[in-house]
Amino acid sequence: MHQVPTPLPDEHAVSIIYRWFQMTRFETLESFIQVNGCSSKLNSPRRLWCPLYSELAHALLSKYSLADFISKFTNIHDYSLFLDESAFQGLSIETILKKLSTFKFSNALNVLQDKYWRYCPECANEDEQKYGTTYLHVEHQCLYKRVCNKHSVLLEELASCHVSLPPSNNLSILASQSDIEKDVALLGWVSELTDTPPEERKLRVLNLLRQKACVYSYDRKNPYQVQRVQYMQNILAKRFNSSVYKRYFDWGKLTSGHYPLNSSGGLMHFLEPEKHFHPMFYLMLIDLFLTRDEFNLSLEFLLNTSNIRREIPPVVLPLDIRELVKASAA
Amino acid sequence: MKVTRTKANYKAQALSKYQGNPLVEALPSSLTESEFTELMYVFKHFPDCFNALSRIDVNDCLDDLKLVHIPTKEAYQLYENVYAQMRKCYVKRNPLDADTRRLANSISTRLKANCKFDVEQPCEHVATAPSILVSGKAGIGKTVLIRRILSTFPQVIKHTEYRGQVFETQQVVWMSFDMQASRSRKALAHNFFNELERVVGCEIKGDFVKSRDSIDQLFHAMQTAAVVYNIGLIHIDEAQFVLNPSSNFKDAPTLPEIETLFNKIGVPVIISTTDDALATFKSTENEALTKATKLQTVRRLNSVAHIKIKQWHADTSKFDEFFSAYFQPSIFENSEVNSNEFKLQLLVLCAGVTDAISVLSIAFIRNYHSLSEKGKKLDCLKLLKQVYQTRMEIWHAPLSKLRKDYNVLSPKKKANRSTDSNMNVAQLYSEAEAFTPKPARKRTSEHHLKPAQSVERINEGDEMIDADSIVASYENE
Ligand SMILES: [Zn+2]
Numbered sequence: 001m002h003q004v005p006t007p008l009p010d011e012h013a014v015s016i017i018y019r020w021f022q023m024t025r026f027e028t029l030e031s032f033i034q035v036n037g038c039s040s041k042l043n044s045p046r047r048l049w050c051p052l053y054s055e056l057a058h059a060l061l062s063k064y065s066l067a068d069f070i071s072k073f074t075n076i077h078d079y080s081l082f083l084d085e086s087a088f089q090g091l092s093i094e095t096i097l098k099k100l101s102t103f104k105f106s107n108a109l110n111v112l113q114d115k116y117w118r119y120c121p122e123c124a125n126e127d128e129q130k131y132g133t134t135y136l137h138v139e140h141q142c143l144y145k146r147v148c149n150k151h152s153v154l155l156e157e158l159a160s161c162h163v164s165l166p167p168s169n170n171l172s173i174l175a176s177q178s179d180i181e182k183d184v185a186l187l188g189w190v191s192e193l194t195d196t197p198p199e200e201r202k203l204r205v206l207n208l209l210r211q212k213a214c215v216y217s218y219d220r221k222n223p224y225q226v227q228r229v230q231y232m233q234n235i236l237a238k239r240f241n242s243s244v245y246k247r248y249f250d251w252g253k254l255t256s257g258h259y260p261l262n263s264s265g266g267l268m269h270f271l272e273p274e275k276h277f278h279p280m281f282y283l284m285l286i287d288l289f290l291t292r293d294e295f296n297l298s299l300e301f302l303l304n305t306s307n308i309r310r311e312i313p314p315v316v317l318p319l320d321i322r323e324l325v326k327a328s329a330a
Numbered sequence: 331m332k333v334t335r336t337k338a339n340y341k342a343q344a345l346s347k348y349q350g351n352p353l354v355e356a357l358p359s360s361l362t363e364s365e366f367t368e369l370m371y372v373f374k375h376f377p378d379c380f381n382a383l384s385r386i387d388v389n390d391c392l393d394d395l396k397l398v399h400i401p402t403k404e405a406y407q408l409y410e411n412v413y414a415q416m417r418k419c420y421v422k423r424n425p426l427d428a429d430t431r432r433l434a435n436s437i438s439t440r441l442k443a444n445c446k447f448d449v450e451q452p453c454e455h456v457a458t459a460p461s462i463l464v465s466g467k468a469g470i471g472k473t474v475l476i477r478r479i480l481s482t483f484p485q486v487i488k489h490t491e492y493r494g495q496v497f498e499t500q501q502v503v504w505m506s507f508d509m510q511a512s513r514s515r516k517a518l519a520h521n522f523f524n525e526l527e528r529v530v531g532c533e534i535k536g537d538f539v540k541s542r543d544s545i546d547q548l549f550h551a552m553q554t555a556a557v558v559y560n561i562g563l564i565h566i567d568e569a570q571f572v573l574n575p576s577s578n579f580k581d582a583p584t585l586p587e588i589e590t591l592f593n594k595i596g597v598p599v600i601i602s603t604t605d606d607a608l609a610t611f612k613s614t615e616n617e618a619l620t621k622a623t624k625l626q627t628v629r630r631l632n633s634v635a636h637i638k639i640k641q642w643h644a645d646t647s648k649f650d651e652f653f654s655a656y657f658q659p660s661i662f663e664n665s666e667v668n669s670n671e672f673k674l675q676l677l678v679l680c681a682g683v684t685d686a687i688s689v690l691s692i693a694f695i696r697n698y699h700s701l702s703e704k705g706k707k708l709d710c711l712k713l714l715k716q717v718y719q720t721r722m723e724i725w726h727a728p729l730s731k732l733r734k735d736y737n738v739l740s741p742k743k744k745a746n747r748s749t750d751s752n753m754n755v756a757q758l759y760s761e762a763e764a765f766t767p768k769p770a771r772k773r774t775s776e777h778h779l780k781p782a783q784s785v786e787r788i789n790e791g792d793e794m795i796d797a798d799s800i801v802a803s804y805e806n807e
Contacts (some may be wrong), residue, residue, distance in 0.1 A: 022435065
């Protein structure tokens with residue numbers, strides 16, 4: 001068996017692979033990966049699985065089962081938060097991982113958060129001192145995080161879209177209070193959702209959001225529904241623009257009537273359970289429109305998972321149409 | 331040689347500097363002299379029915395005698411040095427330490443960048459490890475001794491978990507390879523990687539070496555691999571091929587290069603070589619004073635331990651043990667071979683060199699057995715000399731040279747000896763020299779192409795002894 005580097009605390013698989021590559025004769029990571037029989041690039045955390053990880057997982061098998069490996073050394077669980085796992089039912093774990101290695105979420109809307117590998121400059125300094133090398137942390141690649149928990153500074157991106165180890169001695173930027181609070185709020189939602197059975201998470205959330213919009217099955221020919229959804233889109237755009245969310249996404253201002261809210265059904269698109277959007281979209285919608293109490297209340301009711309379109313009993317009040325008008329005009 | 335692999339079993343360390351280092355804690359506990367000696371002994375006892383065995387079975391038993399090993403007092407001295415240095419150097423290369431990662435990084439960076447291999451440049455982050463020098467006459471059994479000592483350590487220790495943390499690592503405790511087979515720098519690198527692959531049991535060369543790599547890259551590659559696989563000690567055998575590199579092999583790696591290769595990245599090295607090569611090396615020391623590296627090498631060579639493996643001498647308890655491991659009472663009870671004269675003649679013929687004694691004794695016993703089967707009355711001394719003549723042809727020139735400086739009597743016990751036995755001893759020497767080599771049998775061995783003094787290593791040729799020809803000559807007289 002190959003001698004793989006000993007994982008450092010919270011080290012991401014990609015970083016272990018990189019340090020493994022460092023100890024070889026190969027000049028580029030790509031050639032190293034290719035020789036080991038894989039062609040996928042490791043250009044961003046969004047690349048959920050690289051076949052070379054399997055080799056690494058195999059080398060660490062004495063201590064970590066494949067499942068343990070996935071949750072400890074990768075961010076797959078962040079991404080599978082809203083993933084409808086029925087898509088993978090009956091498949092072997094190898095097949096699932098193979099699928100994940102080429103997996104893309106629907107729609108090309110860009111989430112900025114996980115486009116590049118990220119690091120905390122302060123952690124990098126400390127790691128260099130303590131371990132003699134910098135490395136990529138699993139926690140820092142988390143898609144809903146902008147701030148290093150330990151140092152309260154903004155996470156930095158690696159300059160290129162290739163993997164490398166973080167530079168040490170880079171200056172850090174202190175995170176603002178609103179950044180820190182947003183990270184905390186999202187983490188709260190994530191742990192709430194994690195406690196919910198995986199197959200129910202998205203359905204419950206979408207149900208509640210539809211209740212807010214007061215549309216269960218959107219009918220483009222119903223002018224009342226179209227109007228409501230347009231108001232909702234306005235509100236979404238406003239809330240997005242005035243929040244710290246802009247920083248999490250690659251697009252600038254969100255404007256109703258413009259992509260991705262250009263069609264009357266732009267928002268409704270996000271609310272279709274069959275679609276798999278980037279989890280960051282769902283998190284943003286949840287955080288902008290729902291409260292934790294509302295979500296908890298919905299948990300009192302059983303969800304009929306055999307009919308994903310069937311709503312749970314109304315637990316949230318729809319946004320009042322007059323308020324919608326007022327809010328979107330303001 | 332079979333590779334021994336064990337799972338790491340961490341032992342509490344008495345000294346605090348050795349605590350918290352998985353590579354040190356996984357080493358076997360050090361052996362006391364008596365434990366060590368017991369472990370080192372190899373006897374091959376003949377069965378009681380030896381005389382009734384078939385010829386094939388007899389040959390089988392005799393073949394086993396080649397494995398006989400009687401440790402001398404230098405053995406434990408060497409063991410202690412090996413143990414101490416290995417542990418000391420592992421302390422500085424704790425894989426959980428920041429500096430060890432820095433060292434590995436700076437070495438592998440040089441490998442990737444195709445940097446020049448610089449003998450002068452000290453390595454970052456780690457102190458230079460020492461060399462242990464082992465010298466002795468050709469055939470005295472240096473290789474066997476060192477490898478047997480190394481074999482008291484597992485060769486590979488497999489770690490999986492250390493102090494609750496995953497630690498999936500192979501520790502190659504030692505490697506031993508031969509400069510005889512590595513007469514060029516490239517050959518050295520390839521022998522190194524072939525041996526490492528054999529030891530770790532998987533193909534790893536591709537991780538460190540590409541075809542057409544430069545010498546510099548090959549050297550950096552060896553360093554990187556030595557760090558990655560936590561090599562604890564490297565034994566370089568037959569170092570005479572690098573001590574005096576000018577002579578035959580122009581592209582041979584030099585000793586300073588080998589030292590930079592391993593010592594500078596914190597891997598201690600055992601260098602074993604013949605006395606002759608060392609003497610030449612030392613005598614050229616003065617004329618080479620300007621060559622700073624050579625001088626440094628001399629200093630460093632002497633810095634830790636120089637262990638000289640001595641020839642066997644008569645009247646020592648160790649030799650008696652050695653002798654009776656071959657000439658076992660089950661066949662030699664009340665035989666002439668137990669006489670002092672026989673022992674002395676054996677030693678003189680072989681100049682006290684282990685390998686020669688072993689080969690000659692085995693050949694003697696084979697002939698002795700087949701002759702006595704035929705009911706011959708034997709003159710053992712005569713038979714010994716005859717066997718020497720037939721069997722030791724290629725050994726004669728180097729042995730004859732060694733005999734000149736060899737005193738068969740143990741230097742310490744000289745005073746007690748009677749003049750009478752001294753007389754006999756002188757005669758034994760001339761008996762040995764009376765040997766006239768027969769016209770050389772057709773052999774393609776390279777030893778025949780070189781003058782005797784340059785034979786630095788005696789190859790054990792195929793066992794060609796033809797007992798029947800001796801039997802025949804015995805009958806003719
Ligand atoms: Zn940090």
